[in-house]
Amino acid sequence: MPGSDEELGQTGEMPDGSAPGPEGSSGGFWARAQAVIAAVGGAVGAVAGVVGLVFLLVPGLQPEAxxxxxLVDSDVDREENIRADFTTPDSPPGRINMRASMLSVTLRNTSDDPVLVTDAVFHFSSAEELKCTSGAGGTELRAQYNIKVPNQGGTSFSVKRKMKYTVPPHRQERVAFSLGPEVEWSGNLPYIYTFDVAxxxxxxxRIDVPxxxxxxxxxxxxxxxxxxxRAATEGLSIPEPGCIRKEAEAVRKVVAEAKRPSPELREFSAELTRIAQRI
Known part of the structure; x- marks a missing residue:
């Protein structure tokens, strides 16, 4: 009978003339497997070629490196005491110590190379001095903050600070900035700054800080x-009670509209509101 075990053993060939495969398998199966592998390999190569051609013809479609x-995080919160240098016309240079909020920025470098931060640009949308003067005046102080803000009212100006701050490869680093007026007088009134940083x-x-x-x-x-x-409890006319009430309302509005008010600003507003209510 054609194809019997006896006939296969004598000829060493399959009935269709092909050589037998390994024991327990047929030549047809292996032939089909090899054909499938070859077809898949060809398809993968074709797809890769098409993708490469598309990126070559349309560079904008290539994924950015x-x-x-x-930017990982940023906050405006109290830090360690700020030690600022100052000078006066009638005394040697000295130091002033105060505990105040700073702008803190945390950066992450995900690349294999160090990245150098070259500058920080502070854009001030508002820099307003409070209004209610007490009539005090005094010696000039020049405070050396990280960011020395010009003593000018109005809106929309920028202060650029050169930097040479390196973030090592695959590291996370934190940098903080203290802000204050370029020139202080002992009779200065507080300033309220609203700003963002690039x-x-x-x-x-470019990294934009909120x-x-x-x-x-x-x-x-x-x-x-x-x-x-003193104006509230002793009935003094300087500062004027009406001015204090207006100032308290103005500061309260600033806090309500601020995206990220500092702790000092929130506390100052709450205390000034309590004082104004007693006048």
Whole structure:
């Protein structure tokens, strides 16, 4: 009978003339498997070729490489005491110590190379001095904050701070900035700053830090509040009670509208509101 075990053993061939496969398998199966593998390999190669051609013809479709540095977090909160240098016309240079909020920025470098942060641009949408003067005046102080803000009212100006801050490969680093007036007088009134920050790195990456609102400086805040308390309890005309009430409402509105108010600003507003209610 054609195809019997006896006939196969004598000829060593399959009935269709092909050689037998390994024991327990047929030549037809292996032939089909090899054909499938060859077909899959050809299809993969064709797809890769088409994708490469598309990226070549349309460069905008290519995936962007990792930019290396990114913003992880930022906050406006109290830090360790700020030690600021100052000079006066009639005394040698000294130091002032105060506990105040700082703008803190945490950066992450996900690349294999270090990234250099070259500058920080602070854009101030508002820099307003409080209004209710107590009539005090005094010696000039020049405070050396990280960011020295010009003593100018109005809106929309920028302050650029050069930096040479390197974020190592695959590391997370934190940098903080203290803000204050470029020139202080002992009779200065507190300033309220609303600003955002753009950090620039040497790989042409720009990192935008969200808007924050701060009031500076702590020593000025306490003097201002003490004068307001005396006006409320002793009936003084300077500062004017009506001015204090208007100021309390204005500061309360700033806090309500601020995206990220500093702790000092919230506390100052709450205390000034309590004082105004007693006048």
């Amino acid at each position: 990792a930019k290396g540095i990114e 950090l620039h790195a040497d790989d042409d990456v 808007e924050a609102t701060m009031i500076v400086t702590p020593d000025l805040l306490e003097s201002y509040l003490e004068n307001a308390r």
